[in-house]
Every structure is written in C-alpha cells, then in structure tokens.
Amino acid sequence: MIDGCFTLLERSGLSLNNITAVGVGVPGPIDYKKGMLKHPPNLPGWRDVPLLDILEDKLRLPTFLENDANAAALSENLYGAGRGVDNFVYITISTGIGGGVVINGRLMRGEDDNAAELGHMTINFDGPRCGCGSWGCWEVYASGTALARFAREGIASGRTTLISDLAEGYKVRAEHVFSAAKQGDEFARELIQKEGFYLGVGLANVVNAYNPGLIAMGGGVTCEWDMFYDEMIRVMKERALKANIEKLKVVKALFGAEAGMIGAAAVAFNS
Amino acid sequence: MIDGCFTLLERSGLSLNNITAVGVGVPGPIDYKKGMLKHPPNLPGWRDVPLLDILEDKLRLPTFLENDANAAALSENLYGAGRGVDNFVYITISTGIGGGVVINGRLMRGEDDNAAELGHMTINFDGPRCGCGSWGCWEVYASGTALARFAREGIASGRTTLISDLAEGYKVRAEHVFSAAKQGDEFARELIQKEGFYLGVGLANVVNAYNPGLIAMGGGVTCEWDMFYDEMIRVMKERALKANIEKLKVVKALFGAEAGMIGAAAVAFNS
Numbered sequence: 001m002i003d004g005c006f007t008l009l010e011r012s013g014l015s016l017n018n019i020t021a022v023g024v025g026v027p028g029p030i031d032y033k034k035g036m037l038k039h040p041p042n043l044p045g046w047r048d049v050p051l052l053d054i055l056e057d058k059l060r061l062p063t064f065l066e067n068d069a070n071a072a073a074l075s076e077n078l079y080g081a082g083r084g085v086d087n088f089v090y091i092t093i094s095t096g097i098g099g100g101v102v103i104n105g106r107l108m109r110g111e112d113d114n115a116a117e118l119g120h121m122t123i124n125f126d127g128p129r130c131g132c133g134s135w136g137c138w139e140v141y142a143s144g145t146a147l148a149r150f151a152r153e154g155i156a157s158g159r160t161t162l163i164s165d166l167a168e169g170y171k172v173r174a175e176h177v178f179s180a181a182k183q184g185d186e187f188a189r190e191l192i193q194k195e196g197f198y199l200g201v202g203l204a205n206v207v208n209a210y211n212p213g214l215i216a217m218g219g220g221v222t223c224e225w226d227m228f229y230d231e232m233i234r235v236m237k238e239r240a241l242k243a244n245i246e247k248l249k250v251v252k253a254l255f256g257a258e259a260g261m262i263g264a265a266a267v268a269f270n271s
Numbered sequence: 272m273i274d275g276c277f278t279l280l281e282r283s284g285l286s287l288n289n290i291t292a293v294g295v296g297v298p299g300p301i302d303y304k305k306g307m308l309k310h311p312p313n314l315p316g317w318r319d320v321p322l323l324d325i326l327e328d329k330l331r332l333p334t335f336l337e338n339d340a341n342a343a344a345l346s347e348n349l350y351g352a353g354r355g356v357d358n359f360v361y362i363t364i365s366t367g368i369g370g371g372v373v374i375n376g377r378l379m380r381g382e383d384d385n386a387a388e389l390g391h392m393t394i395n396f397d398g399p400r401c402g403c404g405s406w407g408c409w410e411v412y413a414s415g416t417a418l419a420r421f422a423r424e425g426i427a428s429g430r431t432t433l434i435s436d437l438a439e440g441y442k443v444r445a446e447h448v449f450s451a452a453k454q455g456d457e458f459a460r461e462l463i464q465k466e467g468f469y470l471g472v473g474l475a476n477v478v479n480a481y482n483p484g485l486i487a488m489g490g491g492v493t494c495e496w497d498m499f500y501d502e503m504i505r506v507m508k509e510r511a512l513k514a515n516i517e518k519l520k521v522v523k524a525l526f527g528a529e530a531g532m533i534g535a536a537a538v539a540f541n542s
Contacts, residue, residue: 103381108481238405
C-alpha cells in the first residue's frame with residue numbers, strides 16, 4: 001500500500017524538487033509524536049506502522065500525518081462549506097461515520113489526538129456490536145455499511161424487494177438500496193426513511209455535545225441526501241436542545257473524496 | 272428568588288463598596304449578549320428573565336452570568352481536580368446530568384454558549400422521554416432522579432426492598448437507595464450496579480466525543496461513588512476507544528456545591 005504511493009508519485013511525473021512538504025491523511029488513531037498509525041479499525045493488518053519514518057526516509061521531505069477525518073474537517077473549515085465558522089463540525093457518512101470538530105476556530109484534537117470519534121458515540125447501549133468493540137454506536141445504525149446490512153437482513157427475512165435484483169447476486173451495498181428506492185421499491189424507501197431517522201438521532205447528539213454554528217456532511221451516503229434530508233432534519237430538531245438549533249445550518253460538504261487530501265496538504269502547508 | 276439574593280447579601284454584612292464585580296452561576300441556556308436566562312428546563316416559570324439588568328440595576332456593579340455547569344468546570348480546571356489539564360471534562364451527576372468541557376485550555380462554549388449538554392446526549396433512542404423533549408438521554412438513565420425512578424418502578428412492580436421503609440411514606444429519593452444498599456438490600460444493590468453501568472455508557476460517549484486527559488465528577492450521586500465506581504469504569508473501558516483511555520484519569524471533583532460559585536467568581540474576576 002505504501003509502495004503504491006511511491007508508484008503513483010513516480011507516474012505523476014512530479015519532481016520531489018518541486019515539493020516543500022508532504023501532508024498525509026490517514027485513518028486514526030495516530031501516535032503523532034512517533035508518527036505512527038496505531039491500530040486503525042478499518043485497516044486490518046496495520047498495527048503500529050511507523051508511517052512518518054517510512055515516508056521521510058524515502059522522500060527526504062518534511063512529512064506530516066493527520067487523521068483523515070480531521071484533515072477533511074480542516075479543508076471544509078478553511079476553504080469549503082464551513083469557511084470562517086468558529087464552531088464547526090464535519091461529518092462523513094460512508095463505510096463508517098467519522099468526523100472532525102473545530103472549537104473556537106481550532107481543530108479539537110483531544111489529549112491523544114483522537115477526539116471527535118463521532119461514529120462511536122453510543123445511540124443505543126443495547127444495540128448491535130460495533131467494529132470498535134462497543135455496542136450500538138451511531139455508525140452501526142447510520143453508516144452506508146449499516147444501510148446495506150439492514151437491507152440484507154430484510155431480504156434474509158423474506159422481504160420482497162428490487163434490492164436483491166439490483167445487486168445481481170453480489171453483496172448488497174448502500175447504492176443498491178438508493179437505486180431501488182428511486183424505482184419506487186417500498187422496502188428500500190422504508191430503509192432510507194430509517195437512515196434519515198438514525199442520522200437525525202446522531203446529529204442531535206452532535207448538536208448537544210458541541211453546539212456548532214454549522215455542520216457540513218460528506219461521504220458517499222450524502223450523495224443521495226435528497227432522499228433522507230427532511231427526515232434527518234426533522235428528527236434532529238425534535239431531539240436536540242432548542243437553544244442549539246435556532247441558528248444552526250446543516251449543509252453538504254463542498255469537497256468530495258479529495259477533502260482529506262486538501263486538509264492534509266493544508267496541515268503540511270501551515271506547519 | 273432574586274429578592275432572596277439581595278436579602279442574603281444584606282444579612283451577610285458585606286458592603287457593596289468592597290465588591291468590584293459580581294459573577295452569577297445560573298442554569299442554561301443563557302443569552303449572554305442580552306444577559307438573559309432563556310428557558311432553563313429545571314427552573315419552571317423562568318423564561319426570558321433579564322437577570323443581568325435586574326442585578327446591575329440594583330447592585331450598580333459590573334455583573335457576569337455564567338452557565339452553572341460551565342462555572343463549575345472552570346473552578347475545577349483553575350483551582351480543583353482538573354488543574355492545568357488542557358483537555359478537561361467536568362460532569363455533575365445530581366437531579367440531572369450537566370457538564371462543562373475545556374478544550375485546548377479554553378472553555379468550550381459553542382455557537383450559542385450552550386455546548387456540552389452532556390446529560391442530553393442520547394444513549395438509547397428508544398428510551399424514556401426526557402424533560403428536554405428528547406428520548407433516552409443520559410440523564411434519564413443515570414441521574415439521581417433516574418435512580419429514584421427506577422427504585423419506585425421496582426417497588427410498584429412488587430419488589431421487596433428496604434427502600435420503601437427508608438422513605439417512610441415519602442417519595443423515594445436516590446439517598447434511600449444508597450442507604451438500603453449499605454444495609455445489604457439486594458434490589459438496591461442491583462439498582463446501584465445499573466447506575467454504574469449507565470454512568471459508564473455515558474462516560475464512554477464523553478471520552479469518544481472529547482478525548483479528555485481527565486474527567487472530574489461531582490454532584491450528589493458521586494458522594495457515594497465507592498458503591499458504583501468499579502462498574503462505571505469497567506463499562507467505560509469496555510466501550511470507549513482504547514486509544515482514548517490509555518492515559519485517561521477519572522477522579523472526584525474537588526469542590527462540592529460551591530463549585531459553581533467559585534467558577535462564577537472566577538469569571539467576574541478574570542473579566
């Protein structure tokens with residue numbers, strides 16, 4: 001995987017002489033002092049990888065690691081949908097749920113650079129087990145992976161739905177649910193309504209925890225947010241403290257997959 | 272109630288000439304710009320009270336309002352159990368659950384000065400209704416009020432327990448549950464074990480949300496924390512992200528009921 005980076009760099013035709021510093025967005029948790037990836041739950045096999053040393057040895061350039069969700073939050077706060085917002089939350093709804101939080105104009109890193117693990121806030125202590133080892137985390141209910149899991153569970157229990165046809169024998173993914181709903185599939189529409197509900201529950205937690213002025217949402221699932229936006233906002237407003245939602249804006253993030261990259265570059269640029 | 276403050280001041284024999292500024296800890300939400308209590312859920316009848324104007328008119332001294340949980344957090348961070356901790360959370364477990372959060376050495380106020388509403392983070396979206404209008408908030412499960420409610424529900428469903436005897440016909444309170452448990456009452460012990468569980472669930476959320484270096488806990492319920500501390504910490508460690516608990520300390524707050532007062536004074540003093 002690291003070799004892949006070097007190959008890409010060679011193919012790009014970029015000369016290292018034109019590069020002053022390197023910023024890398026990586027999944028947390030990170031040991032910033034040692035420049036090490038600790039044990040990212042979504043990168044099995046990576047454990048205590050001294051990525052900073054590996055990259056600096058090869059590139060001979062000052063290199064900076066940043067948690068990818070933090071990097072994305074930073075890019076949105078500096079250049080994107082949350083530009084100039086002092087109290088800002090970025091949330092990505094994708095395979096998992098991640099986020100980054102800006103408080104008083106500064107990225108909230110926490111004591112171990114591992115704050116704002118939004119996807120791992122419990123919304124039901126009796127809920128299903130999460131990859132992190134806990135139960136009923138937000139991402140177990142509202143990530144793209146969760147949406148696909150709910151679909152598969154419904155199919156296994158005998159629900160008639162277009163979703164299975166669209167998956168063509170492959171494993172059902174969140175995209176299949178959205179496609180089926182667009183074709184009027186009843187079960188897919190129910191699932192997406194539930195997706196909106198679960199997102200709204202978690203957003204209310206975010207709103208009560210950080211009282212942000214603006215929340216920007218990115219990640220694959222938000223590409224289809226017209227299909228669940230109303231329900232998500234309704235549930236959030238029903239559950240969050242009234243004082244915290246009077247002026248709150250919830251918008252789509254400006255950058256897509258490149259948000260983490262832009263933020264990581266900003267980290268290197270500003271260091 | 273406001274008149275009561277003036278009466279107390281007169282009785283104290285303090286001369287206003289010896290006072291430079293006044294800090295007041297009040298339940299949130301507050302409109303800081305207008306110096307107004309908005310609609311504190313735990314102070315029914317108080318709605319849009321211009322407390323700052325009322326006090327300044329009477330006292331003729333610069334006056335500062337601060338959310339009481341924030342004030343308490345500040346006192347613990349400046350002079351108490353969390354002294355010098357850059358990323359610090361104060362939690363009070365009492366009638367409700369409140370808190371204050373310090374990030375990068377600064378009080379996290381949020382966009383509407385209403386951040387860190389820890390007691391109103393959902394831990395079970397299907398849970399009982401909360402006074403705030405949401406469902407399954409942390410304080411619905413783990414406040415002193417919740418502990419007493421669980422006891423009353425058990426008694427109503429026919430559990431044999433000393434708790435009813437100790438309440439002597441009055442409404443059961445959390446204190447009765449702790450007293451009964453000390454006398455070996457089985458049901459009371461179960462309830463306190465559950466109290467530890469629910470506190471641990473919420474602490475894990477706090478740990479994942481803010482990644483603090485230290486959490487200080489105060490409020491009436493913590494007076495008895497020897498009885499639930501082990502279970503609370505066990506559940507927190509089981510559910511929080513490992514990276515966030517390696518160095519974390521959870522301690523009792525240093526100040527008692529006077530924490531809010533000390534913090535409010537500090538706000539006035541530092542303004």
